[in-house]
Amino acid sequence: MDLSSIDIFLAVARDRSVTKAARAVGRVPSNVTTRIQQLEENLGVVLFCRDGKKMTLTREGETFLSYGQRLVALALEARQAIKPLAPTGTLRVGTMESTAASRLPAALTQFNRMWPDVSLRLTMGASRSLTHDVLTDVLDCALIARPPRPLLEEDEQFDTELDLLDTETVFVEDLLIVLPSGHPQINSAADLRVGSLAALEPGCTYRRIAEHWARQSSGPETREFGSYHAILASVATGETAGVMPKSVLDLMHWPTNVETHHIGCVETLLVSRRNSRSSAFNAFYEVLNITKNSAPRVMTH
Secondary structure (H helix, E strand, O other): OOHHHHHHHHHHHHHOOHHHHHHHHOOOHHHHHHHHHHHHHHHOOOOEEEEOOEEEEOHHHHHHHHHHHHHHHHHHHHHHHHOOOOOOOEEEEEEOHHHHHHOHHHHHHHHHHHOOOOEEEEEEOOHHHHHHHHHOOOOOEEEEEOOOHHHHHHOHHHHHHHHOEEEEEEEEEEEEEEEEOOOOOOOOHHHOOOOEEEEOOOOOHHHHHHHHHHHOOOOOEEEEOOOHHHHHHHHHOOOEEEEEEHHHHHHOOOOOOEEEEEEEEEEEEEEEEOOOOOHHHHHHHHHHHHHOOOOOOOOOO
16 A cells, blocks of 8 residues: 555545546546555455446445545655745635635644644635635635536626636535425425525625526525524524535534535635745645545535
8 A cells, every 4th residue: 555546545535536536646547446446455445336437435435535634644744844845924815614614624724733834814705706816916825616607607707817817626515405394305496485595695606506596497586694504594494495515514513404405516616826826825735635535524414
């Protein structure tokens, strides 16, 4: 078992696809398949369930995932101890509230442990405003949600700003419509039995996706809330449906049951200005790649 095999394993676990993982690690798919098989033989267990082209972790794979992440992180710390990269200065990072809650705690903890001399300044905001702040040098980088192509075509300025930046996909979120307990199963917005849709501010990509979904069936009007807890509280009244990523819902030990409807997968991008990557940014990007599979898996809805 070597670190390159573990890197390949983590890529397949993240992307759930040999083809996508091969692109991510710069190898051909046949090599990725061979390395996974060799790792499974070495460990004496099956790490993935293979359903056509989809690869999902087995129970043993889930267990090995956390060890693999720790081994890669430890190797990075060892390299840093032997030959320090010595990132310094301040890194101004923008992020959506949802990403800060569900995806960043492990990365920020790891980053601060490895590079305590870097001052990390976190700014919360909606994807639209964060992208503009990176382009205008208010932020060094930001984690934003990429709107699907039809929505980008409706917002020419946002589309143009994204084209001017470097973008890297770091997470993929399952976007949910959250329904009151006991609400009948739905197939479209026409099946909703509530009066409104609860969402964050207008610049939120998740809100825009949900509104676009609702418009296709003359769905409910949107009500704006300041947090995901407030959205869930509104859902609990029985009169509202909410929109949020599954990774956030999984973190919220909500005292009442809710129903959910999946409306799509949304990429979280790390955006930065071209040709302006500092050593602190490179260190942050490397830590994100190590910890990207570390979101808590607390609840199933």
